[in-house]
Amino acid sequence: MNFTRWSARLPGTQRRAAARTEQTVPPDRRSESPVPAARAGHPASAVDGLPTREVLDRVPALVALVHGPEHRLAHVNAAYAAAFGPRAPGTPAREVLPELAELGLLPLLDQVLRSGRSRTLKSRKAVDGRSYTFTCAPVTGHGDSDAGVLVFATDVTDHAEAAERLRASERTQRQTAVTLQRSLLPQDLEEPDDLRVAATYQPGGTEAAVGGDWYDVITLGGGRTALVIGDVMGRGVRAAAVMGQLRTAVRAYARLDLPPHEVLQLLDGLAVEIDANQIATCVYAVHDPNEGRLVYASAGHLPILVRDENGEVLRADEPTGPPLGTGGWVHSSGSVPLGPGATAVLYTDGLVERRDQDLDEGIAALARALSGATGTPQVVCDRLVRSAGVTADHDDDVAVLVLQHPARTGPAADLFRNAALDLLGGVEAAPRARAFASGVLTSWRFPTELHDLGVLATSELVANSLQHGTPPMRLRLRRTDRRLIIEVTDGDDHLPRRRRAEPADESGRGIDIVATIASGWGSRRTPGGGKAVWCEFLLAKR
Numbered sequence: 200m201n202f203t204r205w206s207a208r209l210p211g212t213q214r215r216a217a218a219r220t221e222q223t224v225p226p227d228r229r230s231e232s233p234v235p236a237a238r239a240g241h242p243a244s245a246v247d248g249l250p251t252r253e254v255l256d257r258v259p260a261l262v263a264l265v266h267g268p269e270h271r272l273a274h275v276n277a278a279y280a281a282a283f284g285p286r287a288p289g290t291p292a293r294e295v296l297p298e299l300a301e302l303g304l305l306p307l308l309d310q311v312l313r314s315g316r317s318r319t320l321k322s323r324k325a326v327d328g329r330s331y332t333f334t335c336a337p338v339t340g341h342g343d344s345d346a347g348v349l350v351f352a353t354d355v356t357d358h359a360e361a362a363e364r365l366r367a368s369e370r371t372q373r374q375t376a377v378t379l380q381r382s383l384l385p386q387d388l389e390e391p392d393d394l395r396v397a398a399t400y401q402p403g404g405t406e407a408a409v410g411g412d413w414y415d416v417i418t419l420g421g422g423r424t425a426l427v428i429g430d431v432m433g434r435g436v437r438a439a440a441v442m443g444q445l446r447t448a449v450r451a452y453a454r455l456d457l458p459p460h461e462v463l464q465l466l467d468g469l470a471v472e473i474d475a476n477q478i479a480t481c482v483y484a485v486h487d488p489n490e491g492r493l494v495y496a497s498a499g500h501l502p503i504l505v506r507d508e509n510g511e512v513l514r515a516d517e518p519t520g521p522p523l524g525t526g527g528w529v530h531s532s533g534s535v536p537l538g539p540g541a542t543a544v545l546y547t548d549g550l551v552e553r554r555d556q557d558l559d560e561g562i563a564a565l566a567r568a569l570s571g572a573t574g575t576p577q578v579v580c581d582r583l584v585r586s587a588g589v590t591a592d593h594d595d596d597v598a599v600l601v602l603q604h605p606a607r608t609g610p611a612a613d614l615f616r617n618a619a620l621d622l623l624g625g626v627e628a629a630p631r632a633r634a635f636a637s638g639v640l641t642s643w644r645f646p647t648e649l650h651d652l653g654v655l656a657t658s659e660l661v662a663n664s665l666q667h668g669t670p671p672m673r674l675r676l677r678r679t680d681r682r683l684i685i686e687v688t689d690g691d692d693h694l695p696r697r698r699r700a701e702p703a704d705e706s707g708r709g710i711d712i713v714a715t716i717a718s719g720w721g722s723r724r725t726p727g728g729g730k731a732v733w734c735e736f737l738l739a740k741r
Contacts, residue, residue, distance in 0.1 A: 266347030508540030
């Protein structure tokens, strides 16, 4: 190999050679190029006269020079020899430089030789245990046999170890956030009588993508079910902690059996107290099987999607208020039909939001996927996640809650019955209600003990409504496969409370009797004004 031709073309060589020529050549000959003279003279003395080898040997980085299609070795500097041992010139790199072959650098040498452009391979760990960044630069020559590649390896071990420590720290933080997130989510969803539910949570692929998504299913009693999904606009452990506080608060407020918009009002004030710098979106919905509707309120969250029994998808996006934590907004409730055979989906933005796509397009794609997704709620949940392209390295966390109101037929339908009576008239309303309850419970073939308890509870609830309520009054009996529910509604919005009656008191024992004999009881205000008081009895498992 003619090392003289390459040394004259290495960076800085021509300037140094020109400077020496100006010092030694007479003024009338300084315009002549020194390179042709070196080629025309004696190559060995010309190489010795250039400091290229000396410069490369003094460079602290590792340097290897190869030439020709087989990348035959021309020179390795002292740093390279110290790291990997001396090498014999003239041998192909595949044989003499096995450390480069193990790093997959030989195809890169071919690419540099063909394209004439430099290429860089960052932070690769070599056989000596240290990490290097390799830069391969083309070196031109007169013909293919003289063209070569200069391999320049910089030791970046300290940087690589620091980066690995940082990645390990991020993995630890992410795992901590994921563990906290999962521990704060419901471990087992509550199972309502009239709904089938399933949910999934998929954390993002990076520490920054683990956020505050959450969901919950809360049985309210009286056959009603609350469903909630939300997203804290933050990342990491802090967002998961805020999410946990909001989820706990939702469960507490749900026990008050308030309308959805009032629950969001309370959450809004609490979110400001928890952290004024973080906001959250949320949807709180309540399903009443007697109404066949899903009543909801939204605080800046994405719209609920409902597929009816015919496969048509309805987008429930009104009304929507600002996110929780903004303060000062009066939320309002809306409703969407959810009858037998319908499926509803609540989800967070990680399922539909993409950087290269409009949000409405993502929601429309989800609606199309929902229209064709059949099966159990868990099957629907998994299909929606797959259709959205959510993978383990997704850039945002995803929460999905699917609920179905099954259409029951045959023997299953016999386990779900309803009966109602409008309470008209005065004092005769109470005996008529008792007779109605007795006949209904008998037709439902309840055992004698449960029959008698149901009639007694009906009598006390009706008597309480006649004494303290106002028309219109209505008695409703409902059975599911798990419980018997008795509910009385009237036009007065004063909620009863359980109290201890003194021996001389002539009233005040009705609610106490109901609470004693029933498995549970409660009361709530109805949307049109008035209240509903209910109790329920658990049925023996078949």
